Amino acid sequence: MTDLLSVRELSVLAGAKPILHPLSFTVSAGETVAVTGESGSGKSTLARALMRLLPDGFKTSGQIIFEGQDLAALPERDFRDLRGRRIAMVFQEPMTALNPIRRIGKQIGDTLKLHGALSSPDIATHVQQLLDRVGLSHAGVSAQSYPHALSGGQRQRVLLAMAIACKPALLIADEFTTALDSRTQAEVMDLVQELAVEHEMGILMISHDLGVIRRQAQRVLVLQQGHLVESNETEQLFDTPRHPYTRALLGMSLHGTNHPPLTRIPVPVDVSEGVQP
Numbered sequence: 329m330t331d332l333l334s335v336r337e338l339s340v341l342a343g344a345k346p347i348l349h350p351l352s353f354t355v356s357a358g359e360t361v362a363v364t365g366e367s368g369s370g371k372s373t374l375a376r377a378l379m380r381l382l383p384d385g386f387k388t389s390g391q392i393i394f395e396g397q398d399l400a401a402l403p404e405r406d407f408r409d410l411r412g413r414r415i416a417m418v419f420q421e422p423m424t425a426l427n428p429i430r431r432i433g434k435q436i437g438d439t440l441k442l443h444g445a446l447s448s449p450d451i452a453t454h455v456q457q458l459l460d461r462v463g464l465s466h467a468g469v470s471a472q473s474y475p476h477a478l479s480g481g482q483r484q485r486v487l488l489a490m491a492i493a494c495k496p497a498l499l500i501a502d503e504f505t506t507a508l509d510s511r512t513q514a515e516v517m518d519l520v521q522e523l524a525v526e527h528e529m530g531i532l533m534i535s536h537d538l539g540v541i542r543r544q545a546q547r548v549l550v551l552q553q554g555h556l557v558e559s560n561e562t563e564q565l566f567d568t569p570r571h572p573y574t575r576a577l578l579g580m581s582l583h584g585t586n587h588p589p590l591t592r593i594p595v596p597v598d599v600s601e602g603v604q605p
């Protein structure tokens with residue numbers, strides 16, 4: 329498989345404080361790579377660094393090679409054109425991403441207008457196809473519906489429709505289904521996987537839920553205090569975790585704790601144990 333995304337020695341500082349220490353990884357077309365670690369380990373910072381959505385005062389260095397070009401060196405205007413069109417992101421909280429008083433069809437159409445040159449009738453048709461594809465029409469949701477009238481799972485489907493509207497090559501999903509009950513979570517994640525296969529989309533999935541990761545991801549990156557301490561294929565990582573921190577995370581999951589711990593896992597950060605070149 330060829331690399332869709334190749335992150336090389338990416339690091340992030342908040343002022344003088346290191347949030348991400350230099351880390352490297354790749355995502356291939358059609359591949360789902362999960363990023364996990366306890367709360368505060370830097371998962372969301374990584375996602376936001378890739379999307380250039382970090383707050384003022386954060387500084388990023390390293391290379392982010394996406395479809396052959398270094399995003400880190402791309403002027404803001406070119407990056408804005410790419411964001412949403414070639415790289416899309418979906419978040420946990422749909423009500424912050426959706427306008428509660430604007431019909432969902434209009435909001436999906438806005439994404440299409442922003443990035444494409446479709447005429448209005450084409451946009452309406454495309455919006456309808458997207459609503460069909462993410463299973464909303466089937467559930468009685470129409471382009472005329474407002475976000476507040478939808479369930480949590482339905483809102484996530486609207487976000488997915490917006491994310492895939494321009495057929496991005498990479499989807500970054502940050503704790504996308506965390507707020508949903510486990511059945512809805514599984515349904516939405518299955519849909520994400522189907523869409524990934526259909527569009528040959530690479531997925532970078534941020535999650536602390538090891539059950540979801542094991543089911544969905546082909547590879548896993550483990551972050552501890554901003555360090556990439558282990559990276560491996562999913563089955564190998566679960567069967568023979570190399571880093572003590574990964575073993576501690578898996579141990580907690582075995583005991584039914586699927587949420588990030590409030591206190592830091594007391595395992596020394598040692599990046600030499602789990603990361604393969």
Ligand SMILES: Nc1ncnc2c1ncn2[C@@H]1O[C@H](COP(=O)(O)OP(=O)(O)OP(=O)(O)O)[C@@H](O)[C@H]1O
Pocket residue numbers: 342347365366367368369370371372373374383536588
């Ligand atoms: N605006 C900020 N200024 C300084 N430090 C910050 C800021 N935002 C986050 N951090 C720090 O960056 C580190 C990584 O946070 P991040 O939100 O990326 O972790 P996370 O793994 O996504 O956590 P969670 O699972 O709780 O979402 C934390 O130590 C956090 O305190």
